[in-house]
Amino acid sequence: MNEKKKYIDIDSVVGNLDEVTVKDLRKQAGMSRKDFCNSFEIPYRTLQSWELGEREMSDFSKRLLAYVIKTSELVENYKRDLEKQVEGEQDGEKKE
Amino acid sequence: MNEKKKYIDIDSVVGNLDEVTVKDLRKQAGMSRKDFCNSFEIPYRTLQSWELGEREMSDFSKRLLAYVIKTSELVENYKRDLEKQVEGEQDGEKKE
Numbered sequence: 001m002n003e004k005k006k007y008i009d010i011d012s013v014v015g016n017l018d019e020v021t022v023k024d025l026r027k028q029a030g031m032s033r034k035d036f037c038n039s040f041e042i043p044y045r046t047l048q049s050w051e052l053g054e055r056e057m058s059d060f061s062k063r064l065l066a067y068v069i070k071t072s073e074l075v076e077n078y079k080r081d082l083e084k085q086v087e088g089e090q091d092g093e094k095k096e
Numbered sequence: 097m098n099e100k101k102k103y104i105d106i107d108s109v110v111g112n113l114d115e116v117t118v119k120d121l122r123k124q125a126g127m128s129r130k131d132f133c134n135s136f137e138i139p140y141r142t143l144q145s146w147e148l149g150e151r152e153m154s155d156f157s158k159r160l161l162a163y164v165i166k167t168s169e170l171v172e173n174y175k176r177d178l179e180k181q182v183e184g185e186q187d188g189e190k191k192e
Contacts, residue, residue, distance in 0.1 A: 008125070008135045008168045012175070029104070039104045042156045060138045064160035072104040074174055075167050079108070 014066040022050045022057050022065070029069045040065070110162040118146045118153050118161070125165045136161070 026036045026047075033051075037044050049055040057065070122132045122143075129147075133140050145151040153161070 007127075007131060008164065009172075010135065010137075010164075013171065031103075035103060039106065040156050041106075041159060058157070060136050061154070061157045061160065063137060064157065064164055068104065068106075068160055068163050071167060071171050074171065075109065076105075078170055 010063050010067050013070050014063060017059075017062055017066055020062075020066070022047070022062065025062070025066055025069055026051075029072075106159050106163050109166050110159055113155075113158055113162055116158075116162070118143070118158065121158070121162055121165055125168075 026033070029036070031039065033044065033047055036042065037047055046055070050057050122129070125132070127135065129140065129143055132138065133143055142151070146153050
């Protein structure tokens with residue numbers, strides 16, 4: 001079969017991140033620092049040091065983060081649809 | 097509006113990762129080491145050191161990675177549908 005299927009194409013989702021900071025990504029997600037740290041289980045001090053430029057998030061982590069933020073709405077909608085579907089099926093079973 | 101919407105719920109997608117290694121995640125994705133490094137732009141030496149237990153991937157990166165792997169099929173299918181839709185619309189325009 002098509003071996004290329006196994007690749008996960010991050011770039012086509014996130015684009016070029018050279019000029020994008022962690023803070024940009026957080027703002028894109030509409031999150032406060034606290035929300036961000038809670039969601040991603042990132043220590044507050046670590047986020048702070050990235051945003052102040054004291055440390056840098058690794059490039060691969062930044063790409064993963066950008067991908068998760070860009071696709072999270074899609075994933076959340078899918079989960080909601082799936083839950084509705086399961087509820088619908090359960091209703092159907094009750095009627096039989 | 098509902099402020100909780102802004103949280104991205106990683107846990108409900110990836111579950112508990114305490115016992116899950118980077119190698120487990122790579123195998124789950126059906127990727128060779130080379131494919132994995134290419135997809136995620138992770139240096140081969142870095143992956144090797146994680147898999148040999150010489151170093152550890154940070155917990156938050158592992159969670160992001162697990163989320164990306166778990167949701168990538170959904171995202172890829174969505175992209176494919178979107179491309180088909182765009183093609184369909186272009187065909188429609190041609191007919192007018």
